[in-house]
Amino acid sequence: MSRTQRQGPLMNVILPWNDGAPVCFCEHCRARAREKGIDAERARKGFEELFVYVRALMAGKLQPADGVFTGFLRVLLRYPEILAWEYQYRLSREEVLQGMYGTVKGIKPAAQVGWHVDHQPSSWDLAYRAEMSYEEMAPYSDFIKFIAYHDILGPRIRFWYLARLQKTVLSELSLEESLDLYYDLFGYDKKVEPKLDQLDKTGFSPDYVYRETKRSIASAAGKTKIYPGIGFDVPWGSAPVPADPEKVYEAVIKAFEAGADGIVVSREYEEMRVTNLRAVGRAMREVNARK
Numbered sequence: 001m002s003r004t005q006r007q008g009p010l011m012n013v014i015l016p017w018n019d020g021a022p023v024c025f026c027e028h029c030r031a032r033a034r035e036k037g038i039d040a041e042r043a044r045k046g047f048e049e050l051f052v053y054v055r056a057l058m059a060g061k062l063q064p065a066d067g068v069f070t071g072f073l074r075v076l077l078r079y080p081e082i083l084a085w086e087y088q089y090r091l092s093r094e095e096v097l098q099g100m101y102g103t104v105k106g107i108k109p110a111a112q113v114g115w116h117v118d119h120q121p122s123s124w125d126l127a128y129r130a131e132m133s134y135e136e137m138a139p140y141s142d143f144i145k146f147i148a149y150h151d152i153l154g155p156r157i158r159f160w161y162l163a164r165l166q167k168t169v170l171s172e173l174s175l176e177e178s179l180d181l182y183y184d185l186f187g188y189d190k191k192v193e194p195k196l197d198q199l200d201k202t203g204f205s206p207d208y209v210y211r212e213t214k215r216s217i218a219s220a221a222g223k224t225k226i227y228p229g230i231g232f233d234v235p236w237g238s239a240p241v242p243a244d245p246e247k248v249y250e251a252v253i254k255a256f257e258a259g260a261d262g263i264v265v266s267r268e269y270e271e272m273r274v275t276n277l278r279a280v281g282r283a284m285r286e287v288n289a290r291k
């Protein structure tokens with residue numbers, strides 16, 4: 001999956017990975033839109049306007065008289081097809097999962113089929129979160145494994161979320177204000193999680209794992225299993241590698257305290273330090289002893 005397919009076309013514009021155009025307007029997407037009563041040409045035009053607007057903001061060439069965020073809202077109001085297109089992106093993506101689920105079950109009914117939910121959709125893509133609950137994904141998901149990598153989320157939020165949004169539609173907020181807003185909208189505790197200048201040094205806390213697991217279980221409403229991906233030793237600049245084994249231990253404990261059905265030790269086996277794998281083992285023995 002390419003990076004631009006990890007998020008929908010709307011996020012590709014306001015939270016851009018690269019300079020590419022928002023996808024996708026191929027013949028299949030257009031045919032799908034026609035079927036749903038969505039004017040593909042209006043959607044394309046709307047995305048074009050939004051893209052030009054955001055790129056002018058990023059280049060520092062535009063100071064909208066009525067405000068930057070207002071200007072964003074103005075394009076959405078004039079082209080509601082933008083939101084319709086974003087939603088169809090997600091629905092068509094889910095249909096691919098449904099197809100895979102049916103195919104695998106057709107071959108081997110006992111196979112457990114579930115999905116990885118990337119870090120962006122699990123922890124900072126509000127459009128993804130709004131588009132669908134885990135309960136809605138449950139009919140074709142035996143489990144959902146979402147990313148809950150506490151350490152690496154710090155620099156990711158600092159550089160992939162806050163910094164990018166400030167260059168596009170949230171330039172009217174300071175990074176500190178934007179971080180506060182992020183914590184509140186996603187339900188993380190800003191008293192516990194790092195301040196702006198600590199984000200890329202300390203990473204998030206095990207409390208983030210707890211809250212995101214709890215949220216996911218509530219979203220699934222008992223219809224599918226929730227396996228948080230506990231991540232450590234993921235390399236990035238000044239981020240804590242090797243991870244603090246106490247935090248890794250605590251993250252596993254917190255995941256189960258929040259009601260997780262299991263965990264996935266993440267990310268890549270060759271990245272993981274033995275001390276941290278031991279921390280996971282210690283936590284798992286404790287979790288099993290409590291049962």
Ligand SMILES: [Zn+2]
Nearest residue numbers: 024025026029
């Ligand atoms: Zn397409």
